[in-house]
Amino acid sequence: MSLQVCQTAPNFEAEAVVEDRFTTIRLHEYRGKYVILFFYPLDFTFVCPTEIIAFDKALKKFHERNAELIGISVDSKYTHLAWRKTARADGGIEKIRFPLVSDIHKSIARDYQVLIEELGHAARGLFILDRDGIVKHITVNHPDIGRNVDEILRTLDAIQYAEEHGEVCPANWEKGAATIQPDPELSKLYFSKAGTG
Numbered sequence: 001m002s003l004q005v006c007q008t009a010p011n012f013e014a015e016a017v018v019e020d021r022f023t024t025i026r027l028h029e030y031r032g033k034y035v036i037l038f039f040y041p042l043d044f045t046f047v048c049p050t051e052i053i054a055f056d057k058a059l060k061k062f063h064e065r066n067a068e069l070i071g072i073s074v075d076s077k078y079t080h081l082a083w084r085k086t087a088r089a090d091g092g093i094e095k096i097r098f099p100l101v102s103d104i105h106k107s108i109a110r111d112y113q114v115l116i117e118e119l120g121h122a123a124r125g126l127f128i129l130d131r132d133g134i135v136k137h138i139t140v141n142h143p144d145i146g147r148n149v150d151e152i153l154r155t156l157d158a159i160q161y162a163e164e165h166g167e168v169c170p171a172n173w174e175k176g177a178a179t180i181q182p183d184p185e186l187s188k189l190y191f192s193k194a195g196t197g
Contacts, residue, residue, distance in 0.1 A: 003113050005138060009037070009129045010111040016070075016099040017080040025070065025101050028133065034067035034160070035129040036152060039103075039114050039122035043075045043083040047146045049093050051124075054149045056096040065156055066131075069098040074109065074121050077102040114140055128156060130163070170194070 003010070009027065016025040027035070038055070040048045055062075055069055062069055075083075080100040086092025101108070103122070109115035114125030124141035136159045141147060158169040167179040170190070180190040 003111075003135065003138070005135050007135050009035075009127060009133050009135050010108075011133075012101075012108045012111065014072075014101045014103060014108060015077045016101040017077055017084060018099045019097075020081065020084065022077050022081075023099070025099055027070075030068055030070075030129075031133055032131050034065065034131060034156060035127075035133075036062060036067055036069045036156070037072065037112075037127045037129060038069070038147070039072045039109055039112065039125040041119075041121040041124070041143045042073055043079045044086075044091060046091075047124075047144070048073075049083075049088070049091055051146050051149075052093045052096055052100075053088065054146075056093075056098065058149045058153065059097055061153055062156075065153070065160065067156060070101060071098065072101040072103050072108055072122070074103050074106050076104050116143075119143075126152065128152070128159060130159065 011027050013024060013026045016023055040051060042048065052071060059069065080102060083092055084096060086094060088094045103109055106115055109122040112125055112127065114122045116123055123143060124147060126139045126147060127135055128137035130136050137155050154174060157175045158173055162168055168182050169179055178190055178194060180187050
């Protein structure tokens, strides 16, 4: 059975690099916070550092939303550490501030169904988990295509708004825009103002 939204995210315990030290990450210990769990193919590659640096630049925005970032690849913790110590001008990620998990046995990528077996690494899978560890959003990109951090923040905003207000967010919704009451009659308040075109 494939992992889907509304299901509990598979738990894991794995070694990771946080700052310049090794530690153990246990997903269940993040309960009470939103989690942006993202897989990327490999350290010391090309699109991957652009994504990780973009996530790091937006870290404060995620923290303001009670969300934590966790990056995962099939590289060893030693490779993660070496990449973290490599200057950005040389393709490194230098001093990022969130954990990079080592999935060297590829079990986490398999559990989240993003492992590309023939390539030996994960696709660019991204999972937004709510405070109870429930999967609220899934996207999977081909390894050639980087993600848009602003869109991930927008999606997180929509998840949090819907949870807090019990209303649903229409296409292209952004924070502060109108939402829809999920009721056949009350929804007309939105549709009568916004139209459908």
